[in-house]
Amino acid sequence: MKTRTRSTLISLCAIAIALLVAGCACLSGKCCTRAKPTVQRYGMITGLKPEKADEYKDLHANPWPDVLKQIRECNIRNYSIYLIELEDEPYLFSYFEYVGEDFDADMARMAADPVTQQWWSRTDPCQIPLPDLEEGQIWKGMEEVFHCD
Amino acid sequence: MKTRTRSTLISLCAIAIALLVAGCACLSGKCCTRAKPTVQRYGMITGLKPEKADEYKDLHANPWPDVLKQIRECNIRNYSIYLIELEDEPYLFSYFEYVGEDFDADMARMAADPVTQQWWSRTDPCQIPLPDLEEGQIWKGMEEVFHCD
Numbered sequence: 661m662k663t664r665t666r667s668t669l670i671s672l673c674a675i676a677i678a679l680l681v682a683g684c685a686c687l688s689g690k691c692c693t694r695a696k697p698t699v700q701r702y703g704m705i706t707g708l709k710p711e712k713a714d715e716y717k718d719l720h721a722n723p724w725p726d727v728l729k730q731i732r733e734c735n736i737r738n739y740s741i742y743l744i745e746l747e748d749e750p751y752l753f754s755y756f757e758y759v760g761e762d763f764d765a766d767m768a769r770m771a772a773d774p775v776t777q778q779w780w781s782r783t784d785p786c787q788i789p790l791p792d793l794e795e796g797q798i799w800k801g802m803e804e805v806f807h808c809d
Numbered sequence: 810m811k812t813r814t815r816s817t818l819i820s821l822c823a824i825a826i827a828l829l830v831a832g833c834a835c836l837s838g839k840c841c842t843r844a845k846p847t848v849q850r851y852g853m854i855t856g857l858k859p860e861k862a863d864e865y866k867d868l869h870a871n872p873w874p875d876v877l878k879q880i881r882e883c884n885i886r887n888y889s890i891y892l893i894e895l896e897d898e899p900y901l902f903s904y905f906e907y908v909g910e911d912f913d914a915d916m917a918r919m920a921a922d923p924v925t926q927q928w929w930s931r932t933d934p935c936q937i938p939l940p941d942l943e944e945g946q947i948w949k950g951m952e953e954v955f956h957c958d
Contacts, residue, residue, distance in 0.1 A: 751895070
């Protein structure tokens, strides 16, 4: 066997060992450590007109695909809305996570989307914003007092 | 060079190629595809005594490490609590995700933990359970009407 062939094979062995080490690191999950996007959590609340509760629920049981697409494109994730009655008045509580870098800009982009505007023209009349909100606002932000991952 | 040595080196080369393929798959993220646990989302509500709001907030700004550990061991993740005033009455909303396989069993385990019991002996007197709850219950579950990932 020629010396060159032998040294080539030895080099390949070294590569094999290096890859074996890399493979072990991978299997142990170390290669899977990726930069996690910064998540901002939002908890919000609004009132719901009792006579519109069914309409609101029906709309949200079958949300328009383009509205969901817009939510995602505007960096909203893990978005849930809950309904609860407090002293016979229905309220909506929402929780979502924002993974973008400019919340106000993304929300402005969502507000400029024609399909989202159409959707809101159906949902806004169902809701009763809390009295201390500015004109045009529907959801009021709540104060986060606890979080654990 | 002996035939045995040569074939050993060739085998090692084959291992190197296999590991190279595995390494590429890993770098492309394919090895990171892990079974995602089933997640059950919970949105809950309770009242808060106005005169106890600061105490409740202080406790939750510095939660006891063993309480957090117990929460995690009982398969609760991504747990947030929000505070809001509705018609001058403070309420607490909580959102969390359950990743275990037996929620009732895990909650029973949490309730049996002495440190958690001590923690609850501080937090329960701050809260006003909704009137339609059973004796001993603090948080009332809300109805999820919408979710998108």
